[in-house]
Amino acid sequence: MSTSFDTARRLILQHAPPLGVERVMLLAAPGRILAEEVAAPCDLPPYDVSAMDGYAVHAAGCQAGTSLKVTGFIPAGGRPSPVVTSGCAVKIMTGAPVPAGCDAVVPVEETEELSGVVRLLSAITPGQHIRLRGEDVARGDLVLSAGTLIRPPEISMLASLGRLTVPVYRRARVGIVSTGDELVEPGMALEPGQIVNSNAFSLAAAVLECGAEPVLLGIARDEWQSHKELFSAGLECDALITSAGVSTGDRDLVREVLEALGVEQQFWKIDMKPGGPTAFGVKGKVPVFSLPGNPVSTMVTFEELVRPALLRMMGHRRVIRPLLKGILQEDLRKGGGKVHFLRVQVRVEEGRYLVSTAGDQRTGTLRTMVQASALALIPQEATFLPAGSEVDFHLLSEDVLMLEPQNTPIPQPRAEACR
Ligand code: AMP
Ligand code: MG
Numbered sequence: 562m563s564t565s566f567d568t569a570r571r572l573i574l575q576h577a578p579p580l581g582v583e584r585v586m587l588l589a590a591p592g593r594i595l596a597e598e599v600a601a602p603c604d605l606p607p608y609d610v611s612a613m614d615g616y617a618v619h620a621a622g623c624q625a626g627t628s629l630k631v632t633g634f635i636p637a638g639g640r641p642s643p644v645v646t647s648g649c650a651v652k653i654m655t656g657a658p659v660p661a662g663c664d665a666v667v668p669v670e671e672t673e674e675l676s677g678v679v680r681l682l683s684a685i686t687p688g689q690h691i692r693l694r695g696e697d698v699a700r701g702d703l704v705l706s707a708g709t710l711i712r713p714p715e716i717s718m719l720a721s722l723g724r725l726t727v728p729v730y731r732r733a734r735v736g737i738v739s740t741g742d743e744l745v746e747p748g749m750a751l752e753p754g755q756i757v758n759s760n761a762f763s764l765a766a767a768v769l770e771c772g773a774e775p776v777l778l779g780i781a782r783d784e785w786q787s788h789k790e791l792f793s794a795g796l797e798c799d800a801l802i803t804s805a806g807v808s809t810g811d812r813d814l815v816r817e818v819l820e821a822l823g824v825e826q827q828f829w830k831i832d833m834k835p836g837g838p839t840a841f842g843v844k845g846k847v848p849v850f851s852l853p854g855n856p857v858s859t860m861v862t863f864e865e866l867v868r869p870a871l872l873r874m875m876g877h878r879r880v881i882r883p884l885l886k887g888i889l890q891e892d893l894r895k896g897g898g899k900v901h902f903l904r905v906q907v908r909v910e911e912g913r914y915l916v917s918t919a920g921d922q923r924t925g926t927l928r929t930m931v932q933a934s935a936l937a938l939i940p941q942e943a944t945f946l947p948a949g950s951e952v953d954f955h956l957l958s959e960d961v962l963m964l965e966p967q968n969t970p971i972p973q974p975r976a977e978a979c980r
Contacts, residue, residue, distance in 0.1 A: 564828040565941070566900045569841065570866055572827050573850075574880070576843045577870035580731040580799055587719060590711045592772050593729035594876030599705040601722055604695035608641075609659040613690040616650040616672055616679050617663035620687040628680045635660065650679050659691050666690035698722075708878050730876030733773040736795030737764050740781040740788065740806035740815060741854065759927075760804040760852075760859045767863045768802075773871045781806075788818040796822060796844055799874065802867060805854025808838040815851050816840055824849050832941060834899045835924040836862040855924040861902050861936065864957070882955040884938070887914030893939065893946040900941050904933035905954060916952050933957065 564572070582596040611617065618629060629650040633642040637656035645651050645662040652674075653659065653666060664687050671683040698704055704718055711727065719727060744758040745751060758780055765775035776798050781788045783806065795801035806815040807829070816829055819842055829840035829851075835858035840851040848870060852862045869880040887907055895901050904919040919933040920926075935954040939946065946952065 563830040563832050563837070566831055566833045566865075569828055569831045569833075569839070570869065570881075573841055573848065573866055573870050574873055576827070576841075576848050577800075577873045578846075579876045580733060580874050582728050583731050584726045584728050587716060587725055587727060590719075590727045590729055591713065591716060593711050593727075593732075594878075595705055595707055595709045595711055595715070596728040596730050596876060598703055598707050599719065599722070599724070601698045601700055601702045601704050603722065604700050605698040605721055606692050606694055606696070608694050610692045610694075611635075611653045611655055611657050611659055611666045611690065612692050613666050613668045614654050615652075615666045615668040615670075615690065616681075617645065617653045617659050617666050618650045618681075618685065619645065619647050619663055620665040620685045620689075622647060623665070623667075623681055623685045625682060625684050626680070628678050631674065631677050631679050633660075652679075664688060664691070708876065710877070730874075731799075733799040733871050733874045734776055735768045735773050735871065736776045736778050736798035736801040737761055737768070738778045738781050738791045738795050738801070738803045740783065740803060742783045742812070744780045746780075759856050760854065763856060763860050764802055764804065764852075764863060767860065767868065768871070771868050771871050772875060773800075783812040783814065785814060785818060788814050789822065792818055792822055796824075796847055796849070798847070800847060800867075800871065801849045802863070803849070803851045804859050805852075807840050807851040807853060819849060819851065832899045833862075833865075834901050836865070836902070837899070839866065841866075853924075856927050857904075857924045857930050860930060864936065864955070865902065884953045885914060885935075885956060886951050887916035887937075887954055889937075889946055889948055889950045889952045890915055890917040891948050893918070893950075895939055895944060897942055897944045901939040903937040903939060904929045905935050905937045906933060907935045907954060907956065914954070916954060 629648060631652055632649045633651040635642055635651055635653045635657040637654050639657050641658040641660045642651055645660050651660055665685050667681055667685060673680045705715060709715060739758045739761045743754055743756050745755050747757050761777055765777055768775040778791050778794050781791045803815055806813045824842040824844045826842040830837060831839050836853060838853045839862050842849045850867050852859045872880040903922060905916050906919050908915050916937055919929040921929050935956045937952045937954040
């Protein structure tokens, strides 16, 4: 029996709960998900600080034309000077602590200094150009909630609060096993009947791209023992991905061996194209994805089914790419009964996404996968979509989106820079 795409993805996500938590150094945290909320142990800024280079003054009694005696100088990193009394000013640099007795900073551009006396050229408002202690973050404020993706701004906040380590969800270690007697590793001479094991590489790259850690376990040959050895090693990881050998061929052993190893099969066929012969099972906490062998099917099923599961295991909340809407540029016919994932090119024109097929959609055609910037989701029941119809798509990478007008041209390297 075949499972609908939505049911398959829901089942997979149900069996991929977040892994444990670990504490990592601050610079190992970008791209990870914060596992605990963070409250501020101190104020930010930690003291009243000057936001300009200028003169710290007591605003009351100052106006345009007032002259004040300059009694000190506070650079950034300097200590606050003694209390500044009325009729006096202190020269102060951006980032320096504002001394007691002052409640405004007059920018240097709005002053004239001569022989230790500064004349103010403009009106003064109390509080001007001072960032008050705790005005950004007050001690005890909840600044980051659990589940937050850690980006440079979060790193900046953690560093500012003095945190050197961060509790984050663990990265998933993902075992990858290719199956097939025809496979050889890249770079080896091909005998007739052999093909390169590209799936191990595309899967490892995809695993890395979503922030997980690939564990390349090699090629299982088309016999029981070889499958058993490599799959057993794979079941020691947080998740296992196998490629090929999962349909009904005479030598398709994947499902049988997994079952013998105690993997409970949840489904083994999905109403999707490419990717129909995809199986999914679980052993204990380890989800096992058995993907079809055609390189395009392997990548599409990883993208649509495995990636969301790995992201969820690593604590992400948004695990499915946003479904964007574009305008189909050509007529499209398909059989009913399956969701189709079309390799498409997307360009932006007048603020709308225009979607064209990337060409040959057969699963053996790798080139159109390379040329695709997105996967369009054509619903199960649809059989004909005329040009101009609205279609949903998952953008695979913003980098491959064709923008209009063109991005900044790539600068040509100077000759000497190449030497
Ligand atoms: P199978 O599911 O074993 O019948 O394989 C389906 C197709 O995928 C065949 O054409 C295989 O040669 C191809 N294939 C299987 N494994 C890989 C792999 N690791 N890398 C590239 N192509 C593969
Ligand atoms: Mg095979």
